[in-house]
Every structure is written in structure tokens, then in C-alpha cells.
Amino acid sequence: MIIAIIGGGASGMAAALAAAECRDNQIILLERQSRVGRKLSATGNGRCNLTNLHAESWGYHGDEPEFVKPALKRFGVDNTMQWFQSLGLLTVVEDWGRVYPFSDQANSVVDVLRYALEKPNIQLLTGFEVQKVKKTEQGFRVEGTEESVFCDKLIVACGGLAGTKLGGSMSGYKLLRSLGHKCTRLRPSLVQLKSSWPLCASLKGVRAPSKVEILRDGVQHSRSDGELQFTEYGLSGPVIFEVSRDACEGGKNWVAHLDFLPCKDGNWLKEQLPAAF
Ligand SMILES: Cc1cc2nc3c(=O)[nH]c(=O)nc-3n(C[C@H](O)[C@H](O)[C@H](O)COP(=O)(O)OP(=O)(O)OC[C@H]3O[C@@H](n4cnc5c(N)ncnc54)[C@H](O)[C@@H]3O)c2cc1C
Numbered sequence: 064m065i066i067a068i069i070g071g072g073a074s075g076m077a078a079a080l081a082a083a084e085c086r087d088n089q090i091i092l093l094e095r096q097s098r099v100g101r102k103l104s105a106t107g108n109g110r111c112n113l114t115n116l117h118a119e120s121w122g123y124h125g126d127e128p129e130f131v132k133p134a135l136k137r138f139g140v141d142n143t144m145q146w147f148q149s150l151g152l153l154t155v156v157e158d159w160g161r162v163y164p165f166s167d168q169a170n171s172v173v174d175v176l177r178y179a180l181e182k183p184n185i186q187l188l189t190g191f192e193v194q195k196v197k198k199t200e201q202g203f204r205v206e207g208t209e210e211s212v213f214c215d216k217l218i219v220a221c222g223g224l225a226g227t228k229l230g231g232s233m234s235g236y237k238l239l240r241s242l243g244h245k246c247t248r249l250r251p252s253l254v255q256l257k258s259s260w261p262l263c264a265s266l267k268g269v270r271a272p273s274k275v276e277i278l279r280d281g282v283q284h285s286r287s288d289g290e291l292q293f294t295e296y297g298l299s300g301p302v303i304f305e306v307s308r309d310a311c312e313g314g315k316n317w318v319a320h321l322d323f324l325p326c327k328d329g330n331w332l333k334e335q336l337p338a339a340f
Contacts, residue, residue: 071099095192111169116160
């Protein structure tokens with residue numbers, strides 16, 4: 064069977080390797096950029112947080128977070144760790160169960176995937192930007208700017224809009240819509256937040272563990288604990304990424320409450336720092 068995969072990102076490469084396990088399959092991996100895994104090499108601040116020991120359905124969001132359950136049941140965190148190890152990648156577990164490559168380099172993850180793709184039944188076509196996809200009687204016709212590819216099965220792994228400089232685009236949504244799929248409302252997630260609080264810029268670069276609550280008109284929309292980082296224009300860090308999906312609903316009157324001493328109550332702080340109150 065010929066299987067074409069559009070997109071040589073994390074998901075496209077993993078799909079190609081899984082499909083290639085059946086030697087009767089011929090895989091054609093189509094990537095519009097000059098090399099695969101560009102976004103992957105920039106993930107996790109260049110370190111690639113490749114999985115999390117606590118990855119379960121409660122950590123997913125959206126209209127139907129339960130949709131991940133069957134996938135995680137079939138291929139859980141242990142499988143992911145073993146899979147990367149089988150490709151030659153050593154990993155290390157850090158705080159909050161985050162797993163990184165032992166080398167601390169996201170490029171190591173890209174490299175092991177790239178080397179693994181060098182199989183006789185995988186054909187990698189870079190610089191191939193898919194423009195259109197047409198369903199045919201036999202399968203699919205996948206049209207690039209100059210040539211077309213025919214396949215029995217098609218996997219669309221074009222990624223989302225995040226990280227446009229690294230290849231993020233609307234392409235996948237358009238191709239899937241042309242095949243009759245529907246798309247839910249798109250909104251940013253796992254992003255930094257801008258703040259009008261002038262002290263953010265003065266504290267730029269400072270990192271601290273913090274409890275963060277996101278409120279709108281006094282009503283709490285989300286809360287989380289973790290590392291917070293001040294930036295020139297606002298707030299960043301894992302804890303902010305975590306709560307950002309609610310603040311990204313748009314509109315005004317969003318407030319972030321930051322608690323840098325969640326284990327102590329306000330009275331304790333007043334006793335310690337009376338001059339500050
Ligand atoms: C700054 C940043 C940091 C991140 N850090 C982490 C992290 O530490 N851990 C984590 O788990 N996730 C992280 N993510 C999220 C992670 O990068 C994505 O979830 C992941 O890359 C998605 O993989 P993908 O294969 O679906 O899409 P992508 O990685 O976006 O790959 C899609 C590929 O498809 C190609 N493509 C698109 N359209 C076409 C077309 N028409 N024809 C041919 N090719 C096409 C693109 O060029 C691209 O190479 C981060 C994201 C960003 C932006």
C-alpha cells in the first residue's frame with residue numbers, strides 16, 4: 064500500500080515510522096520546508112520537553128478532552144519513552160514529570176527521527192508544498208506546485224498555526240476542509256500573556272515558583288502552580304502557558320493573581336515584612 068503523509072513535523076515523522084513497520088507499505092513523506100522537524104528543534108526552549116510522566120486525559124483540554132483516552136491507552140508514556148530509547152535517544156526526567164533528551168538538545172530528538180526515516184520503504188520529499196488534495200476512485204491525488212503524488216491512504220500532519228516562522232500555517236485546515244472535514248473555533252493556547260502592569264518590565268528575567276489565578280470580572284477562570292517568568296511585556300513560563308488558554312478567549316477585564324508564597328497565609332507575610340503593608 065502507498066501511504067502519503069503531508070508534513071514532516073513530529074507527528075508526520077512518527078506516523079511515517081509507524082507505517083513503515085509494515086514492510087509492504089511504501090511511505091511518501093512530503094515536507095514543504097527544506098528539512099523536516101524544524102518546529103521540533105525549537106520546542107521546550109531548544110530542549111524539547113518530549114513527554115510527561117503524568118500525561119493523562121485530565122491534562123487535555125477542548126470540547127472533548129476524553130478523545131485522547133484510546134490513544135493514550137494504546138500508546139502511553141511508557142511506550143513513548145521506550146520508542147525514543149529504541150531510536151537511540153536517552154532521556155532524563157525533571158520536575159513535574161517533564162521528560163527531556165539527556166543531551167538537553169531538541170536537535171537530538173530531530174536527529175534520531177531523521178536517521179530513523181532512512182529506511183528503504185520511506186521516501187522523503189522536502190521542498191514539496193501540497194496545494195490540493197483530491198479524492199480519486201483508487202485513493203488520493205496529492206498536488207504540489209510542480210508534481211503530484213498518488214496514494215492509497217493519506218495522513219494529513221500539517222500541524223497548527225503556532226510558530227509560523229518554523230512552518231506553522233493554515234494549510235492543514237484548508238486541505239482537510241476541502242475533503243469535507245469541519246473545524247472548531249481556533250484560538251491560541253500555551254502562550255505568554257501581555258500585561259499592562261508596569262512592574263513586569265522592571266522584573267524582566269526574574270523566575271519564581273508561583274500560584275497563578277486568572278480572573279475575569281472577579282470570577283476565577285483557571286488556576287495553576289509552577290514556574291513563572293516576568294518578561295518585558297508581561298508574564299511567561301510554564302504556569303502561564305497552562306492558564307493562558309482561558310485568557311485567550313479575548314475581551315477585557317482579565318486579571319492575573321500571582322501568589323509567590325502559596326504555602327503561607329497573608330498574616331504570616333505581614334508579620335515578616337510589616338514595613339511592606
Ligand atoms: C515555541 C514552541 C515551543 C514548543 N515546545 C513544546 C515542548 O517542549 N513540548 C511539546 O510537546 N510541544 C511543544 N510545542 C508544541 C509542538 O511543537 C507541536 O505540538 C508539534 O510540533 C506538533 O507537531 P506536528 O507534526 O503536528 O506539527 P508541526 O511540527 O508544525 O509540523 C508540521 C509540518 O508540516 C509541514 N507542512 C505544513 N503544511 C504543509 C503542506 N501544505 N505541504 C507540505 N508540508 C506542510 C510544515 O512545514 C511542518 O514541518 C511547542 C511549540 C512551539 C511553537
